Amino acid sequence: MQRRLATIRGDVPPKRHNARTIAALTGNPGCTRRAVLDGAGVDKPALAERIGFPARFGQSRFAISRGNAFEAQVKADGGAELLRLVAQRLGVPVPATASWTDLGVGADDTAARQRRSAEVLLAAPGAGDAALFDHPMLGLDVAGQRVHLEPDLVAARLAGRFHVVEIKSFPVIDGQADPSKVTAAAIQSAVYVLALRDLLAAHGHDPELVSHDVVLVCPRDFANQPVASLVDVRRQLLALRRQLDRMAGLDALLATVPDDFTADPDADPATLAAALSGVEARYAPECLAACELAYFCRQEARGRTAALGRAVRESLGGVADVDDALALAAGDRDPTPEQAEAAALLRTAGRLRAEALGVAP
Ligand code: SF4
Incomplete structure (x- = not known):
């Protein structure tokens, strides 16, 4: 292969x-x-x-530098503010002290950095003492290749469990963030959760020590004040595992x-x-x-109903082309038995549209 x-x-x-x-x-x-x-x-x-x-x-250069500045602000002072935010969001007492290890410094080559990250993260993974790990180097198998992941994220060990912490620069306004951005952050965090779990499992530790609740830190409203939210990534983990398994079985495809x-x-x-x-x-x-x-x-x-989105594809099952859909809506063509339901829907839609526009159906 x-x-x-x-x-x-x-x-x-x-x-x-x-x-x-x-x-x-x-x-x-x-x-x-x-x-x-x-x-x-x-x-x-x-x-x-x-x-x-x-x-x-891709992100604009302005968005990238704004994101970098926010991340540096949140990680300042050895992550003191970050630790408080994460602990409060997880509902655990804010530890008086926590170690901060930047795994992005000290070694140039990928293999050495990955080894160091593994050593540090695996040292007493279920310990109760609080620790924050910046830039851990992780890995995942994708279609038979080992992929190295070098996240900007922090892995926080609090109350004996790891939590992935993602710092993003999109704002949370009145308690709401852009859902598409939250979804993208959730699936990306799920990649890190999976990689951390794989690392623990490969060394005989319980992968469930890595929580499926990731902590998302974003600026609140239009200020740069950070706010933390919990995002449950179980659904994203399942989707990811399914797709990675599918790619591992690439022979069939x-x-x-x-x-x-x-x-x-x-x-x-x-x-x-x-x-x-x-x-x-x-x-x-x-x-x-x-x-x-x-x-x-x-x-x-172009010209295919599927290109109009999943909702259209599901509603018009059996009608593959836009031209066919229009002909069925106008009653210019008899539907096949499989198209009968979609054709009725299309004729009703055509009639309503004609009524609304005051034109002949
Ligand atoms: S349909 Fe084309 S654009 Fe969409 S996922 Fe497949 S290859 Fe990519």
Whole structure:
């Protein structure tokens, strides 16, 4: 299998995953195209660019520097304020003292840093003494490759349990944060929870010592005053585990992919686009925020009802094309037995629209 994956990516080294790309794997778990490209470690942003559909997401430079400043503020004084916030949110007494270990300093190479993180985190993992660990180096297996994760987060050990602490710069206004940002933070935190649990389990400790409640620290209202919230990531952990298992069983998916499928960066754009079209995809509008190939897949899915979103796809099961949907709504075409329910829905919608606009149905 590794040979085939290397051929798919044109024998260039695989692109490494990070927490963001692992989190994004759960965005469209039913998409074979994505699973194969991610499993092969294809550089999807470069591929999208080469075929003329560059990805358009990422943070602005202003947002990145604002985020860095907020993070530095929250972590100041050896994490004293952070410790108070986290303990209060968890409902445990604020410890008089806690150790602060920055695992991001001291060693240059990844393996040495990972070893040091493991040693420090595994020293009495269930101990009652409070400790904060900044920049721990963690790892996860993705499609047979070991992926190193270098989070900016803090792992807090309080009352004998670890909690992942994520510091984000999006604001909580009147107790509410942007739900899409909270969801993205939750799935990314779930990646770290999983990696920490794997680390504990691999060394014979109880993985449940890592809590599924992560602490999200954000600025409150329009000030820079930090506020902590608890986010339960059990659902995200399940989705992540399912997708990682699916990618571990990539052989079965590869069997459905044409033998000559290639994402070789040296191939010409038309060949790459044709090769991509030969692998099943499941475009949905959510792809725009989660997958670098979204603009290519959206163009390809134009005219298909599925491209209008999951709700439309579910309501119009059996009606795959927008033209068919319009013909059924206008009564210009007889539905097949499987389309009868969707056709009735479409005719009602067509009639209501005509009434509202005062035009002939
Ligand atoms: S953008 Fe395309 S490849 Fe990516 S998840 Fe969506 S359908 Fe799959």
